[in-house]
Amino acid sequence: MKALVYHGPGRRSWEEVPDPSVAEPSDAVVRVDAVTICGTDLHILKGDVPEVKPGRVLGHEAVGTVTATGDGVSTLRAGDRVLVSCISACGRCRYCRTGSYGQCLGGGGWILGHLVDGTQAEYVRVPFADTSVHRLPETVSDEAALMLADILPTAYEVGVLNGRVRPGDTVVVVGAGPIGLAVVMTARLFTPGHIVAVDLAPARLEAARRLGADVLVGPGEDAAAAVAALTDGLGADVAVEAVGVPETFELCARLVRPGGHVANVGVHGAPATLHLEELWIRNVTITTGLVDTFSTPDLLAMVAAGRLDPEAFVTHRFALDAPDGMDAAYAAFADPRATGALKVVLSRAAPAAP
Structure with missing residues (x-):
């Protein structure tokens, strides 16, 4: 598959990498249907986040479709349309039990695109899937849901x-x-x-x-x-x-x-x-704080009810499967004074009708 790989400060490449697979019973593999870029990704590329090592696939926000689940996943199945949160939660540690998922001690927290491969790719492995993704109602668009992965x-x-x-x-x-x-x-x-x-x-x-x-x-x-x-x-x-x-x-x-x-x-x-x-x-x-995402279900309910309109943040759209789509999206997002970019969205092309 194709993915955006970090190669050290100032260096990134949209390149071929191995497809992710289920590695732990709590994992899900998600086909990325829409993904965005965060200001934190720009901080990583500037070298401000030294924990991110060369070779890491970047990104921590996505909407997609579950393609595989581990034996320990009980709330998801292949074909489910889901929001992949920027925060993963083991659901068992002291912090997770109090809703402080960003401080997870059990292998979660902010790990996607940070400590494990992330979402700026055609597929992503999501750890702790039962407690780290949200199934989406049909009434919430991919773009609206994507804004609930992190910024909202x-x-x-x-x-x-x-x-x-x-x-x-x-x-x-x-x-x-x-x-x-x-x-x-x-x-x-x-x-x-x-x-x-x-x-x-x-x-x-x-x-x-x-x-x-x-x-x-x-x-x-x-x-x-x-x-x-x-x-x-x-x-x-x-x-x-x-x-x-x-x-x-x-x-x-x-x-x-x-x-x-x-x-x-x-x-x-x-x-x-x-x-x-x-x-x-x-x-x-x-x-100060790292987001915990405990509010995501409430925000999702407000979006579904029409109380919030997060699509208003999306200013630029690109094709995820275009050869230059990711580079063009980064160029627009990194120079907002020239481009007027707020949030950019890269979307997978819709499948052809049978």
């Missing part, structure tokens, strides 16, 4: 829930990329008073406005002044960091009010300064 649960759990967004809050989202926009979308579930989006790209700020942000702060504008004007100088109730660079984390710490929450969602590849000399007296709560 990540934004909702690590940004909105960790940030303790409440009705009437002023919420600042620093970074209007896919994750930041997903924070905007899911923060609206809690009816905040204001959602402020901060970004350097006008196209992404416009996307934030469409998804529910009512205040936009662009290049050259003063985010602190904008927040102060909304809050009588108090500061934001919740500041969500959705970029992953020191400057944006430190900006969030400056924007939050005493007693407020800073929820870091971005993937950081360099240290950021924590100004405790300023924060120690302000009762500020700072949270």
